[in-house]
Amino acid sequence: MSDLEARVKVARDTLNAHVREMVAWHFDPATGCPFWLDYADRLxxxxxxxxxxxxxxQLLGHFEDEWLRGGPVRRWVPKGLADQPVSVFETGGSTGVPKYRINIEDYKIDYKMFSDHLPDEGFPRGGDWLMLGPTGPRRLRLAVEYLAxxxxxxxxxxDLDPRWVNKLIKAGKMQELEAYKNHAIDQALTILRANDNVKCIFTTPKLLEALCEKVSLQKMGIKGIFCGGTEMDAQFNRFAREELIEGxxxxxxxxxxLMGLAHSKPFDPKDNYAITYYPPNPRAVIELVDxxxxxxxxxxxxxxxxxxxTLTREFFIPRFLERDEAERARPIEAYPWDxxxxxxxxxxxxxxVVVGVY
Amino acid sequence: MAAPIHLPVLRAGTPYESLNKTAVSHIQTGEPLVDVSQANRGLAGRDLSRMESHRQVLAEVPVADLIAMSKSAAESFVNDTLPVGEGEQSLDDYVASLSGTTGMPQALVRRNVDKIYKALSEVDLILDGLTRGLDLTVLDEGWTVQGGRPLSYICQTNALGQILPSNSPGVHSLWVPSVPLKVPLVLKPGREEPWTPYRIAQAFFKAGCPKEAFSFYPTDYGGAAEILLRCDRSMLFGGGATVAPWRDDPRVQIHGPGQSKVLIGPDTIDRWEDYVDVIADSIAINGGRSCINASSVWVSEKGDEVAAALAERLAALVPRKLDDPEAGLAAFGNPAFAEAISGTVDAHLRQEGAREVSADYRGERLQKLDGLTFLVPSIVRSEPDHPLADTEFLFPFASVVEVPSSDLLDAIGPSLAVSAITEDEALIDGLLRSPKVERLNIGPLGTHVVSWDQPHEGNLFDHLYVQRALQRAS
Incomplete structure (x- = not known):
């Protein structure tokens, strides 16, 4: 058995043990949340x-995100954590009654794990951050602040409201959309110009392009950019590295x-800019299914x-079919799972699906 | 099977191979014909922020030289084997490829080639018409003296954006005068028809035109929006939903549904049989897919007779193979699209007030031949307030509508082209004054008859330039 194969086996064993622990927690009448205890009663x-x-x-079928829509939100709070302060985050950028995820410490744990994989040269310790992405009732807003x-x-x-952005797109108000984007960029530039210690940025592909049109982020002292969003693909990865933020x-x-944050495989020229993500096992697992x-x-x-x-003490989501597809990638040393x-x-x-421009 | 051609993005004339490519196949055989590199939205946006320097390159070439290059490009376009990606393409290969990805018969493609050739080779006449005889050295010098008065024009944009369709290559003849007008082109081709804009660009390059004159960005909806936002002047081709967000933007010249019409006046209706050919051509020429194809025929009487005669005449237009020299109908690349259009027609026909006269003269509206899907011509006899009375579809479709002669002017809606077959001076006067009519052909001239010295759907020169006041102390 190769070293990688051994690591894969260890990771799988760890995952299986974690599954047993999480199922024991979420389906124990003393610690589980009302939703899953009620669900178990019907099995x-x-x-x-x-x-x-x-x-x-697989015995539990597929989680349906519609179950998250509307209240009471407390049906998702595990009894074993009932005395903890609870945050609530909303998913997506669509309007109507939102889908909620309760949160206690998960976002901090996820982003601490993520931080452990960030290189200090690109994301220097003590450097300040600019968060230029969806804010409001979204996990990302608190998560990036915590990461900093x-x-x-x-x-x-x-401030950036993706629901307003989606409304503008659906209404075909492209000029207003441009004006809203420029409004966000103007504020970001003001922050960057007034705060020399901002070294790191979280933003989306579209907003990164817009920022780079106004200034050289390299000349402004930016060392690292953490970037996610609907336009993130191999071509954007190449375009960004070659033309927007060289160095x-x-x-x-x-x-x-619902998941938290996947980690990307470190850049390797041999990958021809293809981006491979690895979920934060065993807290979250991604399978690619037929x-x-x-x-x-x-x-x-x-x-x-x-x-x-998703398998955390705060939140249990078995086998939710996402709105995304991808190719299945093999485990690597740093992430010995799919x-x-x-x-x-x-x-x-x-x-x-209307994808945002944020 | 030969490997598909790769068409790169052209960034101010410089090829760029994207990691994102769209494969376009032959609609009949399914054979992949071309992989088209797709420009990500941000790449197009970043390039467009640098267009001023590209325009400067064109500005330094005299108009007379650019006109000569256009004439030379015309010859290359129809005679030469030109670069296509890393390979080369003869005219015959170009015609076959275009026909294969769009479903337009090769015979119709060749007629469109003639149209493009004419636009390129007679660009001086076109410019003369667009500028109403202006001495074009004004674009070289910045000002001139005409009729004893100083005259100056200022360009309104660093690039002319083009969001192009796939339905007919003839539309590309509309933007070629931009090069001698010294405005670089930013071309977003239709998904199935990247061939023509790319070939025109190559013909110009061969003629010595600066590479900066042509940027070619196959891209998605977001990329198209970026072009429309960044170019201070654009043309947008598309259906109602595509063009709607841009209708109030004066920087964007809209080429949407035409809802073109033929009117037969009360003075000529008794001679309607003399005009059946003109009307049938207006409806069906070029496959009946252009915005200048008539989608309704308005008469004061004899509607039933006119409709029956048109239905009978157009029933001769039947599906044929793409390489049949007699072919006059375009096939649909996506059969589901043809089915959806036909379903829409059926749904409207279930509403009282319209009858499909063509059903008496031919088989089903949707027909198949050798794996190709066609919609054959459809003539409907319609009441004026019926939804089909003034609706345009992507196949030879027209309603024949009867209204009292006194109501003809009020009854018609906005129309790109109107052919008014009449000598009734009051009716002609009313049409001349009507803001609802963009192009007006008086007499038995089909809606498709275009005079090159007349503007088509807006004047390109007026779109690109504005006159400014100029005084010089003597």
Whole structure:
């Protein structure tokens, strides 16, 4: 068995043990949340008896994100954490009754883990940050601020409402959209010009382009950019590295309110700018499944729909079918479990999804 | 099977191979014909912020030289084997490729080639028409004296954006005068028709035109929006939903649905049989897909007879193979699209007030031949307030509508082209005064008959330049 194979086995064993621990927690009447305890009451088996490893989660079917829509939000708070201060985050940029995820410490744990993988040269300790991305009731707003803090920095923020952006797109108000983007960029530039110690930025591909049109981020002293959003693909990765931010550390990311934050494989010229993400196992697992038979995981290199499983004490999401697809990537030394390459909107849903410009 | 051609992005004439490519296949065989590099939105945006320097390069070339290059490009366009990506393409290959990805029969493609040739080779006449005889050295010198008065024009943009369609290559003849007018082009081709803009650019390059004159950005909806936002002057081709967000933007010249019409006046209606050919051509020429194809025929009486005669005449237009020299109908690349259009027509026909006269003269509206899907001509006899009375579809479709002669002017809606077959001076006067009519052909001239010295859907020179006051102390 090679060293990598051994690491993969250890990671899998760790994941299976973690699954048992999380199922025991979420389905214990003393610690689970009302939603999952009620769910278990309707099953003809006790998940704690039947689920011993990750693959056994198939017994619970697929989580549906519609279950998260509306209140009471407290049905998601585990009894075992009932005395803790609870935050609530909303998913997506669509209007109407939101989908909620409760949160206690998860975002801090996820971003601390992420921080441990960030290089200090690109994201210097003690450097301040600019957060130029969706704010409001979104996890990302607090998460990036925490990331700055955990690395000894202070985070400057610009308001950005993705729901307004989506409304403008749906209404075809492209000029207003441009004006809103410029409004955000103007504020970001003001922050950058007034605060010399801002060394790191979180932003989205579109806003990064807009920033780079106004200034040289390298000349402004920016060392690292952490970037995620719907336009992040191999071509953008190449364009950014070649033409926008040459010499600046560039870390693409994939994240959402339900999963947390995936880590990207360190840049390697041999990858021809393809971006491969690895979820933060065992707290979150991504499988690429056959869209027509989601019980089947596709082979390495094959395209599949993303099935997300989140396994933390705060939140349990078994095998939620995401709106994204990708190719299944092999484990690597740093992340000895499956990754996803060439992530994009799930093609069967592309017609109906409005992606933001934020 | 030969490897598909790769068409790169052209960034001010310089090829750029993107990591994102769109494969376009032959609509009949499914054979991949071309991989088109896609410009990400930000790349196009970044390049467009540098267009001023590109315009400066063109500004330094005399208009007379640019006109000569256009004439030379005309010859290359129709005679030469020109670069296409890393390979080369003869005219025949170009015609076959274009036909294969769009479904337009090769015979119709060749007619459009003639149109482009004419626009390139007679660009001096076109410019003369667009500028109403202006001495074009004014664009070299910045000012001139005409009729004893100083005259100066200022360019309104550093680039002319083009969001182009796939339905007919003839539309590309509209933007070629931009080069001698010294304004670089930013071309976003239609998904199925990257061929023509790329070939025109190559023909100009061969003629010595500066590379900076042509940027070619196959891109998505976001990239198109970026071009429209960044270019201070653009042309936008598309359906109602595509053009709607830009209707109030004076920087964008809209080329949307034409809803072109033929009117037969009360003075000529008794001779309607003399005009059946002109009307049938207006409806169906070039496959019936252009905005200047008539989608309705308005008469004061004899509507049933006119509709029956048109239906009978157009029933002869049947599906043929793409390389059949007699072919006159375009096939649909996506059969589902043809089915959706046909379904929409059916849904409207279920509403009282319209009848498909063509059903008496031909088979089903949607027909298949050798794996190709066609919509054959459809003539509908419609009441004036029926939804089909003034609706345009992407195939030879027209409603024949009867209204009292006194109501003809009020009854018609906005129209790109109107052919008024009449000698009734009051009706002609009314049409001349009507803001609803963009192009007016008086007499038995089809809606498709275009005089090159007349502007088409707006005047390109007026779109690009504005006259400014100029006084010099003597």
């Amino acid at each position: 003809d088996f006790d998940p704690r008896d039947k689920i011993e490893r990750f693959d056994d989660l 803090q955990v690395r000894g920095g202070i985070c400057f923020l610009v 600046i550390e560039f870390v693409p990311t994939y994240g959402n309110t 869209p027509d038979d989601p019980s089947q995981v596709v082979d390495y290199g094959q395209t599949g729909r993303i099935a997300l499983t 990754g996803v390459e060439n992530l994009r909107l799930f093609s069967a849903l592309q017609e109906s």
